[in-house]
Amino acid sequence: MWCHRLSHLQSKLQNLLRGGVTYWTFQQPSFKSLFPLAIQWHHTASKSLNCNWQQHEDHFELQYANTVMRFDYVWLRDHCRSASCYNSKTHQRSLDTASVDLCIKPKTIRLDETTLFFTWPDGHVTKYDLDWLVRNSYEGQKQKVIQPRILWNAEIYQQAQVPSVDFQSFLETNEGLKNFLQNFLLYGIAFVENVPPTQEHTEKLAERISLIRETIYGRMWYFTSDFSRGDTAYTKLALDRHTDTTYFQEPCGIQVFHCLKHEGTGGRTLLVDGFYAAEQVLQKAPEEFELLTKVPLKHEYIENVGECHNHMIGVGPVLNIYPWNKELYLIRYNNYDRAVINTVPYDVVHRWYTAHRTLTIELRRPENEFWVKLKPGRVLFIDNWRVLHGRESFTGYRQLCGCYLTRDDVLNTARLLGLQA
Ligand SMILES: C[N+](C)(C)CCCC[C@H](N)C(=O)O
Ligand SMILES: O=C(O)CCC(=O)C(=O)O
Numbered sequence: 001m002w003c004h005r006l007s008h009l010q011s012k013l014q015n016l017l018r019g020g021v022t023y024w025t026f027q028q029p030s031f032k033s034l035f036p037l038a039i040q041w042h043h044t045a046s047k048s049l050n051c052n053w054q055q056h057e058d059h060f061e062l063q064y065a066n067t068v069m070r071f072d073y074v075w076l077r078d079h080c081r082s083a084s085c086y087n088s089k090t091h092q093r094s095l096d097t098a099s100v101d102l103c104i105k106p107k108t109i110r111l112d113e114t115t116l117f118f119t120w121p122d123g124h125v126t127k128y129d130l131d132w133l134v135r136n137s138y139e140g141q142k143q144k145v146i147q148p149r150i151l152w153n154a155e156i157y158q159q160a161q162v163p164s165v166d167f168q169s170f171l172e173t174n175e176g177l178k179n180f181l182q183n184f185l186l187y188g189i190a191f192v193e194n195v196p197p198t199q200e201h202t203e204k205l206a207e208r209i210s211l212i213r214e215t216i217y218g219r220m221w222y223f224t225s226d227f228s229r230g231d232t233a234y235t236k237l238a239l240d241r242h243t244d245t246t247y248f249q250e251p252c253g254i255q256v257f258h259c260l261k262h263e264g265t266g267g268r269t270l271l272v273d274g275f276y277a278a279e280q281v282l283q284k285a286p287e288e289f290e291l292l293t294k295v296p297l298k299h300e301y302i303e304n305v306g307e308c309h310n311h312m313i314g315v316g317p318v319l320n321i322y323p324w325n326k327e328l329y330l331i332r333y334n335n336y337d338r339a340v341i342n343t344v345p346y347d348v349v350h351r352w353y354t355a356h357r358t359l360t361i362e363l364r365r366p367e368n369e370f371w372v373k374l375k376p377g378r379v380l381f382i383d384n385w386r387v388l389h390g391r392e393s394f395t396g397y398r399q400l401c402g403c404y405l406t407r408d409d410v411l412n413t414a415r416l417l418g419l420q421a
């Protein structure tokens, strides 16, 4: 069985690498053909309810709320919400899933109003509300996005006139924080105004929404063009659009920038919505989009400057999507830090470069570039899983402070305020 699955996977992989479109699904043996059974539909059609269900040999089929859903019997037993199987206070499972017979089938199924009752061979009864099943079914999830977003180019973003949130209201009111987070989740960037231009106040802001993610660059960082670290950020050079920390297995979720001082010229910040660009690739060349989601790459950071000795490697594709609904959730794009490509066969390499070029062309379209000059008092939060940043070269003395945030904690705050995240 295992060997069979492995070779199945290998052939899928080969298929993919040769250019076939592949979905990572395991083929199920057809139980239906093994156990032909006279199957009977159960209809319930009252004024308010239009529900049909059918007890198949190996699964339960439900038609409700314009959705055709299929549920595995082990799944139905495993998700039982009865007091002995599930702790509804902590939302934790008490049932030992390994104790469930993998061939389990309900003895009887009945529908009462909007509740389905499954009676199992040992007499245990599992109840499901129809709406709960719709919300939690694969078919239901497939049609839903995890994170609603507004994809933008410069014009869309500017026309949206997204309001900045004031420092005071951000720190002191849940409404201010919620507005800020809503905009941040929708656009992948957001500003806070009237922040006292110090590192301490920037830290306060960060701590209001999240835990600060400490990295090799420190907890709060503060930098000028002093070459103190082995990275071009610490120079006056222009930096093309990129996401940061692509060389971490989990790139930092959010980046916070506060320009505390700049006496000189240039140094504007460039922002590009990576998901907008990726969406253009999906429209124009879907097979290239797919390749960018499938080919794993390494990014690397090697530093030996002064006391700083680091060697980081992160592996992952440029585009990361949820397999069930194909929703994009992470772009990893940094041409400076991309490591040697040595994990991909040569013919795929060429197709990958073509796809990467298509994405780069979209990312570089002038109409997709949003330029801002960061000023003391105006703090920028960037979704580093979505929006690329860069900067213009500059002259003179420029001080930037900021930090990275843990994505989980930002989303946690958003959910606690009632936002979808
Ligand atoms: C810490 N600070 C933001 C100043 C610099 C981070 C280094 C940026 C690096 N090239 C990267 O893309 O990950
Ligand atoms: O100096 C800047 O504006 C940004 C530099 C940069 O890309 C970074 O620090 O991650």
Ligand SMILES: [Fe+2]
Pocket: 233, 242, 243, 244, 389
């Ligand atoms: Fe950067």
